[in-house]
Amino acid sequence: xxxxxxxxxxxAGANHRQVRAISEHIEDCLKGTAHNQKPIRREGMxxxxxxxxxxxxxxxxxxxxxxxxxxxxxxxxADAPLVSWEPDIDRTST
Numbered sequence: 001x002x003x004x005x006x007x008x009x010x011x012a013g014a015n016h017r018q019v020r021a022i023s024e025h026i027e028d029c030l031k032g033t034a035h036n037q038k039p040i041r042r043e044g045m046x047x048x049x050x051x052x053x054x055x056x057x058x059x060x061x062x063x064x065x066x067x068x069x070x071x072x073x074x075x076x077x078a079d080a081p082l083v084s085w086e087p088d089i090d091r092t093s094t
Contacts, residue, residue: 006057007059008058009058010061010074012065013064013065014064015064016047019048019062019063019064020045020048022051022062026053026062027039040054040056041054042054050064050067050071
């Protein structure tokens, strides 16, 4: 649907600390994969209102809940197919 990326992940945190923690956890998880993925670019970590992690074919948006509601990125991509995802590792026991 776009030449920008193959996949968008859009998620939110209730406060700045959660947005930063979610973003850092995503980075840690992708660094720990067999592909050792690091973001090409990372924006917004300083104020943690809207963090963008650019992995080339994957863009991850981590927003404050009020920012997510305001910008409503899902509306912009309403025609895009949703992809179901389940983690490979059960992290609930850690």
